[in-house]
Amino acid sequence: MNRFEVVRHLARYLSAALIGAAALHAHAAAPAVQDRTVNAAGLQIHTLQAGSGSETPVVLLHGYAETSRMWLPLIPRLAESRVVLAPDLPGAGTSSIPASGFDKKTLAQNIHAMVHALGYRKVKVVGHDIGLMVAYAYAAQYPDEVESVTLMDAFLPGVGDWQKVWLLRDLWHFHFYGETPLKLVQGRERIYFEHFWNDFAADRTRSVPEADRRFYAATYARPGRMAAGFEYFHTFAQDAEDFAAFARTPLPMPVLVLAGEKASGTFLIDQARLVAGNVTGVSMKGSGHWLMEEAPEQTISEVVRFINAPAQTAN
Template structure:
């Protein structure tokens, strides 16, 4: 990880941009060991960045550099991913949000702005729903909210099979073939499979999920959807009040997530990123990163 962070810094310096110092850390939060990246300092409200499936905190490196000039930026690996612990059992998003909240509190922060992509957006929403007075702004990026509105009609349900792809047989099928499995997501969820994740990132994430317990934990995110749907239906009965930005890919969730978000928050700013699929940070950084920075820098 440190080698990859150093490579990013070198690249930014080569084009005349002073890179922020991004550090690796680990802490016990909610009884789980969590790895997290941290950068920045300043008086602005800290920002928490939550990755999705088939990625880790590594996805946020370019954004962390853009946000770290005026506040602390924290990007954890969710329970079960990357350098974090991979315990058996609980992977519902309400509990994952409690993990992140315990990490934030342990670092001495109360108020945060929170961003989530894919599975991470579900964790971000669960965080804001459980701790509404501690979230100033929230960003949801391309996926959907289980249990909210007509969620079973979302485009991702064309891949319903992988929501139920778990257990011993599934694990045996993907062992040693993790990249073949993930290529489906990186390629087919992109607007253009030749303009999706880089080769270096594909190797990085494959190795991360191929660690002992990694694939089982990843499958657990989807296995928990039934519980997530019940939890989120309950959360939605009390709408959020903080400003929310929703970024979606034109070739991915489109307007669906924006419409869902308006069922749970009265201050939604929705943006469909033109020409992009699901991987907004990688497919359309020139559209995505400035939108995020502008929204998160507002007071």
């Protein structure tokens, strides 16, 4: 090995050592994420919790075909100065499966009860997909307790021309519930979810990672979970009625909308401006529906900036 090769190998070793040390330091400094089960509204709601500090807590609400796990890359970034709560929605993950009440107004009431059970009142709320509907219903019902709302790629039933939403080609799955659909999907949960993970992405090879796909498919395959997931869509007619009524009173707090350029486009941004007066809309270039997976750096940056901004300048 000549002198040049020795220097090159030494430089590579030192670089790797520095990167490794930095990673270990970052890991050691990252707030620990704890699993909790909270009794609220007659349910047991599983939540991931991290962080501490005097800043307003933030609640992260996942969407369909995922669970609170989707927020793991974001939680440490938000938990540096505040409490972060990422619950599994009732019916999803390991939270209780309610006998009824899958409409987003009721789900928001359940999450609100969980927040109060943990001793918090004022919060900032973030939601993706079905979770954004719950986030909106939370803010609409408890406006004095919500400092800001972040809505991430999907739509608001009952608001504006919502029936022309971008995923209208998949309207079939809004009505995919009951005995026969459950029998068709049983044992084939992953095949069913692959449609959403692949076809709602701008590039299926950069969508939900393989390890997460295995986790979500196994989680939803547990008894009662697919039926609960179907109910999130079965209740859209009720959601549309509730949201049309909510929309008569504009949200007073700042609202951030993150929309996949290759998914909802400007549709959700336009809808948000019908229900709130202080809206910042961001189109995530090149991304489909799965923002946390397809555009993680930009998504995390936008959410952290918005959540950490002073209340009076959050927009």
